[in-house]
Amino acid sequence: MTITFDVTDRPLPSSVSRAARIGDDVTVLLNAHVVDPESGTSGSLSDVWLQAGQISRITPAGSEPGMGSVLDLKGRFVAPGLMDAHVHLAFDGGDDPKGTYQGSSDEQIVAQIVANARIALRAGTTTVRDCGTPRHLLAPMRAALGMASDVATVVHCGAPICRVGGHGHDLGGEVRTRHDVETIIAEQHAAGASWIKLMASGGGFTPGTSPAVFEFDPTLLREAVVIAGSYGMRTAAHAHASSSMAACIEAGVHSLEHASMLGPDEQCAPDRDLLRRAADAGIHIVPTVISADIVSRQLREGHQVLSNPQDRNAVARLESRFTNVTRFLHSGVSIVAGTDAGPAHVTFDLIASELERYVDAGLAAQHALKSATCEAADMLGLEAQVGRIRPGLWADLIVTAADPMQDISTLATPLGVLKRGLLIANKYAQ
Ligand SMILES: [Zn+2]
Structure with missing residues (x-):
């Protein structure tokens, strides 16, 4: 099954969210820009493979045929939850x-x-x-x-x-x-x-x-x-x-x-x-x-x-x-x-609003994003589980229309949220 985002950058189509993909084990995110707050890069288009709630590998977009459930992000951005x-x-x-x-x-x-x-x-x-x-x-x-x-x-x-x-x-x-x-x-x-x-x-x-x-x-x-x-x-x-x-x-x-x-x-x-x-x-x-x-x-x-x-x-x-x-x-x-x-x-x-205030106070958007991802994971002692998009870490992810390291406000209206590989209907997909 393939789920695609509407090309107008709206959240998941309502028919999809009503079926509430909660419980749907998405196995591949296709055509995603992978946001790495630590290095400040969001890379070329990639496919992100998920297995048993974890990120299993990241491959160049289209280099391998998709299998299982796939979510085509059509060039949207995926950042650590x-x-x-x-x-x-x-x-x-x-x-x-x-x-x-x-x-x-x-x-x-x-x-x-x-x-x-x-x-x-x-x-x-x-x-x-x-x-x-x-x-x-x-x-x-x-x-x-x-x-x-x-x-x-x-x-x-x-x-x-x-x-x-x-x-x-x-x-x-x-x-x-x-x-x-x-x-x-x-x-x-x-x-x-x-x-x-x-x-x-x-x-x-x-x-x-x-x-x-x-x-x-x-x-x-x-x-x-x-x-x-x-x-x-x-x-x-x-x-x-x-x-x-x-x-x-x-x-x-x-x-x-x-x-x-x-x-x-x-x-x-x-x-x-x-x-x-x-x-x-x-x-x-x-x-x-x-x-x-x-x-x-x-x-x-x-x-x-x-x-x-x-x-x-x-x-x-x-x-x-x-x-x-x-x-x-x-x-x-x-x-x-x-x-x-x-x-x-x-x-x-309100986490996105908190990060916007950090940017207002002078932090670069990348720095603000780090404060809620890799740096938070390091503080919490969860760096082996969450906070980055790396193979072996939990598939806790947020999908956004824009690159949050360029535009922090995009985090306030996520197109999708994944918790350990499960796609959660979000508040903007009613
Ligand atoms: Zn308190």
């Missing part, structure tokens, strides 16, 4: 995510998690890292996600670890002692987490915390990184305060989330030395710009979408995230894309 390294699947990104979450049963929250992972995949995000979920739901959410083939692959952090009363403490990750840290890390490892999230500063959703303050015992922070490492787990640190970023760099975390560079006066104070130290240590920064855009706009319009009266400078804090991306770029630190999906109106289909 996108990765969103910072989402909160337990929140719905609706009008009142916290209220909805608090009013939902565990079963409803798990159903929401699966729905969000499905939305992400249909938008071209084939992998997400969940950066904070209720502690008792880690195992059930993994089980539910494992039942679905049309959802993004989820890398789990489980419940974030925080001080008593710290940011996100209602998710169940408060620690007082080393024993507490050992217990929660062992438990979350057993339940399937491969990362540990550490709340190194306060945040906009938790009264009683301050984003401008380093809110973690420095000894416990270092111990948490070591204990997580003993299980082969990596660590991500929510860090608005510069003091919290400095402590996390010293402790050896793998990624800094938001990296707002807040001074004790709650003002953003760019710190080149801090960024250079992060770059030298090989630490990645996940900027989460699009959520800051959306949340700050709502705050300016008078909608109380945050819930922490101590977060007095929230709008400026959020708006600095965009300008900070330029600073990250100039420091040479590794930037990995993340949207922070989950808060009010920050939905799970």
Whole structure:
């Protein structure tokens, strides 16, 4: 069977998408420009062969007869599936995510998690890292996600670890002692987490915390990184305060989330030395710009979408995230894309918008694409599975009308998405 794209660059014909090629094991992508974000090339026309969910080989277009199911891309572009390294699947990104979450049963929250992972995949995000979920739901959410083939692959952090009363403490990750840290890390490892999230500063959703303050015992922070490492787990640190970023760099975390560079006066104070130290240590920064855009706009319009009266400078804090991306770029630190999906109106289909903001901030489109593909895979420890189009890697792919390294906006309307070789009906193919 051959599926062809309409020559007018519209998404899959509706008859095809209604038959929902979900479950159709596409075996060859014909006539594709293969986008390689690492080298910056999109090559001459090729045929991409898929087998058992993996990329098996890439041959010059037409050099071998197609067999099995084929998808003729007619010169369109195929790029590695996108990765969103910072989402909160337990929140719905609706009008009142916290209220909805608090009013939902565990079963409803798990159903929401699966729905969000499905939305992400249909938008071209084939992998997400969940950066904070209720502690008792880690195992059930993994089980539910494992039942679905049309959802993004989820890398789990489980419940974030925080001080008593710290940011996100209602998710169940408060620690007082080393024993507490050992217990929660062992438990979350057993339940399937491969990362540990550490709340190194306060945040906009938790009264009683301050984003401008380093809110973690420095000894416990270092111990948490070591204990997580003993299980082969990596660590991500929510860090608005510069003091919290400095402590996390010293402790050896793998990624800094938001990296707002807040001074004790709650003002953003760019710190080149801090960024250079992060770059030298090989630490990645996940900027989460699009959520800051959306949340700050709502705050300016008078909608109380945050819930922490101590977060007095929230709008400026959020708006600095965009300008900070330029600073990250100039420091040479590794930037990995993340949207922070989950808060009010920050939905799970925004990875392309996040990348567009990186380009607005000065990144080349190729660099922005790397931040959501090969560089993200390297950070997540998934470089042997995803992030590049190479034989032996999973066939997690996105099909676009234009070359995303020339026009990043083409990622916002993918013509097709493949997850482990399965063609998923995407949101633009209704
Ligand atoms: Zn977050």
